[in-house]
Amino acid sequence: MRARIVTSIAAVGLLLAGCGGDDGEETEQAQPTDDSNASGETEGSDDDGGADEQMRSVTVGALPIVPTTALQLGIDQGFFTEHGIDVTLELGQGGAALLPAVVAGEIDFVVGQPLPLMLARDQGLDLRVVTGFSASKPEGDDINGVFSAEGSDIQSAADLAGQRVAVNTLNGAGDVTIREAVRQDGGDAESVQFVELPFPNMPAALQQGDVDAVWIPEPFVTTLVDDGAQLVTYNYQAVAPGLDTMVTFTGGELADADPELVEDFVAAMDQSLTYAEENPEQVRETMVDFLDMDPALAERVAIETFTSEVNVDALQTLGELAVQDGLLDESPDLDTMLH
Numbered sequence: 001m002r003a004r005i006v007t008s009i010a011a012v013g014l015l016l017a018g019c020g021g022d023d024g025e026e027t028e029q030a031q032p033t034d035d036s037n038a039s040g041e042t043e044g045s046d047d048d049g050g051a052d053e054q055m056r057s058v059t060v061g062a063l064p065i066v067p068t069t070a071l072q073l074g075i076d077q078g079f080f081t082e083h084g085i086d087v088t089l090e091l092g093q094g095g096a097a098l099l100p101a102v103v104a105g106e107i108d109f110v111v112g113q114p115l116p117l118m119l120a121r122d123q124g125l126d127l128r129v130v131t132g133f134s135a136s137k138p139e140g141d142d143i144n145g146v147f148s149a150e151g152s153d154i155q156s157a158a159d160l161a162g163q164r165v166a167v168n169t170l171n172g173a174g175d176v177t178i179r180e181a182v183r184q185d186g187g188d189a190e191s192v193q194f195v196e197l198p199f200p201n202m203p204a205a206l207q208q209g210d211v212d213a214v215w216i217p218e219p220f221v222t223t224l225v226d227d228g229a230q231l232v233t234y235n236y237q238a239v240a241p242g243l244d245t246m247v248t249f250t251g252g253e254l255a256d257a258d259p260e261l262v263e264d265f266v267a268a269m270d271q272s273l274t275y276a277e278e279n280p281e282q283v284r285e286t287m288v289d290f291l292d293m294d295p296a297l298a299e300r301v302a303i304e305t306f307t308s309e310v311n312v313d314a315l316q317t318l319g320e321l322a323v324q325d326g327l328l329d330e331s332p333d334l335d336t337m338l339h
Contacts, residue, residue, distance in 0.1 A: 074272020089097030150228030
């Protein structure tokens with residue numbers, strides 16, 4: 001399987017600015033792999049007997065974060081090739097910016113967070129979840145959480161009242177679930193002051209006192225704890241245990257026009273996720289090159305649960321919280337959202 005990794009899609013972020021901010025800092029643009037020509041088209045081998053005519057080119061948008069490693073591993077293992085699909089993996093930084101690109105047909109599928117998808121559908125975009133991707137841990141050490149600095153008096157969700165808390169995207173799953181965790185712990189959720197920061201900038205902001213707490217995922221959780229940061233709350237576990245961190249979706253036009261392609265893509269994705277869940281050491285090995293991660297750190301970070309199943313109950317809770325916070329007019333219709 002051949003994949004080409006490039007940077008964020010030009011201009012599409014302007015189309016859906018209301019759905020959220022960036023999920024991280026920009027990465028440098030990577031050149032096409034040796035298996036792609038300058039135009040991005042895949043070149044067939046000399047002895048393929050015309051097999052390229054059977055291959056369907058698909059562009060998948062995703063974020064350069066830990067769970068996306070499972071998709072890259074699936075590409076490397078050839079699961080998509082087995083189903084006649086040639087993948088171009090397009091790495092962007094703002095998850096919300098990928099949504100209109102799907103509707104416009106510039107990207108075929110996206111692996112992204114569920115709440116921006118709900119907000120986009122609420123604005124009239126026809127987007128449908130075709131399969132799950134990754135989920136948080138319902139118990140034990142989770143893959144993201146709220147952390148305060150070493151020695152801070154902020155030690156529980158209720159303590160976040162009146163404090164500055166960094167999240168990567170305002171009005172996203174982070175602040176929605178943090179508010180509810182504060183409510184459940186008896187604190188004043190409306191007094192929490194959320195500050196939008198890219199994940200890579202959060203550790204320094206916490207250390208310098210620019211914020212009082214951060215909501216942050218791996219690999220930053222591991223490095224923060226190494227530096228003495230203390231856990232305040234696993235907000236997903238407190239509010240919606242096992243919440244999907246990422247789902248896979250496409251535009252309604254593609255889903256209706258080419259159901260066979262969608263079916264084959266879902267089958268390949270299911271193989272990829274099953275393989276990643278059963279082979280965590282290969283996921284960690286892939287992280288080193290895919291995310292340019294230190295091998296020692298890759299061995300220690302917590303990894304999401306990879307699954308094609310969608311946690312409907314947790315998504316329903318997330319949607320209801322978004323309504324409570326005024327982000328959605330009504331709870332999302334999961335029957336139509338889930339393809």
